[in-house]
Amino acid sequence: MENRVKVYRAMKDITQENLAKSVGVSRQTIIAIERGNYNPSLELAFKIVKFFDVSIEDVFIYDEASRSRAGPL
């Protein structure tokens, strides 16, 4: 699964740390999501898109062709 968290974060001009605090996770988790190393849970994904005030499809792109290596499990 791809995501545009970094893009929306840049558009909002906020740091990884501020986003992490706002959605209640560690900065390392935001880094892992942005790098595509970790797929967030549905709950965290909704928290992130709610923070950016966009729909979930705008930020997270599910591409069945490219199988994820990120998990979550």
Next chain:
Amino acid sequence: MVFFTSVSKLDGRTYKILLAMVITAIGALTAIGISIGTIYLPVITLITGALFVQYMRRRTNEVIYDERTTIINHKASAAAIAGYTLGVTAIGYLLVTMGSTIDPAYKTMGYTLLYTGCGLLLLRAMFYYYYGWKHGG
């Protein structure tokens, strides 16, 4: 007082440094306790250390544990269980074999190791079914 004031504002990096120090101290004191043959020192050290870590965790101003660390913990635990089970099975089997040829005492050690592996797997299976039941499915 100064210590507690600074502890109340622990950042993630300080927490990790303190955690490493606490783990090192627990390991060292537990080893000393075992070497001098007392059970009280390791037990007291472990309890104090666990309480101190809990205290530090509550005093951090950063999120230390979240869903990602939970998954990492799960994977690490699963790998540790698999590694331990394979290890004790191999060593246990070797000791049982040595017990038949070299010294019967090895056989007891081998069976003890094999039983701990079985016990761990049994415990794991029990928790697996418990959590499977608890979370539906």
